[in-house]
Amino acid sequence: xxxxxxxxxxxxxxxxxxxxxxxxxxxxxxxxxxxxxxxxxxxxxxxxxxxxxxxxxxxxxxxxxxxxxxxxxxxxxxxxxxxxxxxxxxxxxxxxxxxxxxxxxxxxxxxxxxx
Amino acid sequence: xxxxxxxxxxxxxxxxxxxxxxxxxxxxxxxxxxxxxxxxxxxxxxxxxxxxxxxxxxxxxxxxxxxxxxxxxxxxxxxxxxxxxxxxxxxxxxxxxxxxxxxxxxxx
Numbered sequence: 681x682x683x684x685x686x687x688x689x690x691x692x693x694x695x696x697x698x699x700x701x702x703x704x705x706x707x708x709x710x711x712x713x714x715x716x717x718x719x720x721x722x723x724x725x726x727x728x729x730x731x732x733x734x735x736x737x738x739x740x741x742x743x744x745x746x747x748x749x750x751x752x753x754x755x756x757x758x759x760x761x762x763x764x765x766x767x768x769x770x771x772x773x774x775x776x777x778x779x780x781x782x783x784x785x786x787x788x789x790x791x792x793x794x795x
Numbered sequence: 796x797x798x799x800x801x802x803x804x805x806x807x808x809x810x811x812x813x814x815x816x817x818x819x820x821x822x823x824x825x826x827x828x829x830x831x832x833x834x835x836x837x838x839x840x841x842x843x844x845x846x847x848x849x850x851x852x853x854x855x856x857x858x859x860x861x862x863x864x865x866x867x868x869x870x871x872x873x874x875x876x877x878x879x880x881x882x883x884x885x886x887x888x889x890x891x892x893x894x895x896x897x898x899x900x901x902x903x
Contacts, residue, residue: 684838711889713889713890713891715890720895721895722882722893722894722895722896723839723882723884723891723893725887725891725892728889728890730889736888736889736890738888739890771838773838783829783841783844784829784841784891785841786831786839786841787838788836788837788838789838
């Protein structure tokens with residue numbers, strides 16, 4: 681079946697603007713993750729959703745970042761009042777479940793550039 | 796705090812020259828160690844999961860091994876198409892804790 685898809689693939693915005701990044705997980709996957717990959721840095725965990733449970737937001741770097749997941753499927757990551765340090769690749773991953781640590785499958789990412 | 800360290804940061808090999816990539820980890824109770832491959836401009840692609848010391852997995856020219864402190868990704872007779880960044884990660888909480896990766900370049 682189809683893999684994880686993300687849109688847009690690239691986003692250029694001006695400092696101070698809000699941006700929304702979208703993730704469509706693999707059909708049937710109940711767990712969804714957002715990560716950030718900055719130049720020269722490893723992948724940094726941002727937020728995790730599991731089914732209808734409250735999300736784990738422990739990785740969000742500031743209150744400018746938020747995410748939601750509608751109907752247990754599509755997720756949107758929103759960054760308000762973007763700053764230049766928000767420039768990075770934002771990666772979404774999904775897995776069938778988390779109890780047994782199932783494999784996370786990644787999307788192609790959204791490359792965000794804040795000018 | 797869980798930590799993952801990969802070495803070397805970059806590796807250049809000639810086609811056919813076998814080598815190994817290292818992933819050292821510190822975690823309280825390993826619940827899984829993952830290897831991914833990432834090509835430029837793309838998301839990480841899953842390669843292997845290892846759960847216990849002594850476990851080994853193979854796929855084409857790649858073989859992953861696991862001890863109580865580290866994992867190795869052995870590349871046998873690499874080809875130019877094996878050029879990529881190889882990422883190691885351990886399960887940490889609900890997510891994966893990644894190392895910074897090893898950038899591998901295989902020249903003809």
